[in-house]
Amino acid sequence: MLPIFIIFLLAQPVKVKTPRGDVVVNVSGKEKDVSIEDVKNNILDRLEEVEKLLPEPENKMTHMRRRRLINLLEQVAGLVELIPSEGVISIGDTLKKKDTIIEGMDDTIFRKLLERLNQEDFSDGKLKILEVAASHNYFYVYQVCKVLEEFPYGEDRLKALRLLWPVVIDRENGFKILSLFEFEDEKSQAEKILKED
Numbered sequence: 001m002l003p004i005f006i007i008f009l010l011a012q013p014v015k016v017k018t019p020r021g022d023v024v025v026n027v028s029g030k031e032k033d034v035s036i037e038d039v040k041n042n043i044l045d046r047l048e049e050v051e052k053l054l055p056e057p058e059n060k061m062t063h064m065r066r067r068r069l070i071n072l073l074e075q076v077a078g079l080v081e082l083i084p085s086e087g088v089i090s091i092g093d094t095l096k097k098k099d100t101i102i103e104g105m106d107d108t109i110f111r112k113l114l115e116r117l118n119q120e121d122f123s124d125g126k127l128k129i130l131e132v133a134a135s136h137n138y139f140y141v142y143q144v145c146k147v148l149e150e151f152p153y154g155e156d157r158l159k160a161l162r163l164l165w166p167v168v169i170d171r172e173n174g175f176k177i178l179s180l181f182e183f184e185d186e187k188s189q190a191e192k193i194l195k196e197d
Contacts, residue, residue: 043076046072046075046076047076049072050069050072050073050076053065053068053069053072054069102138102169103138103169104137104138104139104140104143104169104170105133105137105138105139105140105143109137110143110146113129113133113147114146114147114150116129117129117130117147117150118150123151123153123156123159126150126151126156126160127156127159127160127163130147130160130163130164131163134163134164134166134167137167138167138168138169139164139167139168139169140168140169140170140173141168141170141171141173141174141176141177142173142176144161144164144165144168144177145176145177145180147160147164148160148161148177148180149180154181154182154183154186155186157180157181157186157190158181158186158189158190158193161177161190161193161194162193165193165194165196166196171194174194175194177190177194178190178191178194
């Protein structure tokens with residue numbers, strides 16, 4: 001079983017970083033560990049709340065009800081990001097931070113991603129694979145560099161960089177990516193991407 005360490009105080013909300021932005025959620029479960037089943041039950045509880053807030057067809061939705069619905073849906077999205085493929089989410093005893101620990105793609109899985117990209121003959125196919133990978137994973141700069149090397153043309157490298165940059169963890173190392181662009185206009189476009197939040 002692969003434990004995933006999530007650091008937060010049980011009494012306070014958890015800020016979960018997701019590829020689509022930060023989401024704040026409360027996760028209830030056991031005192032020390034939150035099982036996958038606990039997270040799934042938390043999701044089901046929130047979905048029941050969403051169902052209760054939906055108006056009858058003849059009624060309009062109030063502004064407050066709409067805000068509550070959006071908040072619940074964001075919480076569900078955050079909880080989904082907490083679900084590992086297996087194992088237990090362990091809550092740190094001594095660390096008193098509210099943020100989650102986010103790690104980039106595991107090296108073994110990353111090697112498989114590179115192999116899959118290498119098998120694809122066309123850039124469009126590679127970009128589709130990357131789009132799926134970026135929607136469920138975080139990356140380190142060194143991984144982004146290796147992925148970009150799979151694309152022979154600068155234009156395709158820029159497309160790949162646009163897909164991956166939002167889910168790069170160690171952005172302070174982003175300058176290393178610039179050396180992969182040969183022409184000044186491509187380098188300039190890459191710089192713009194690296195400056196985006």
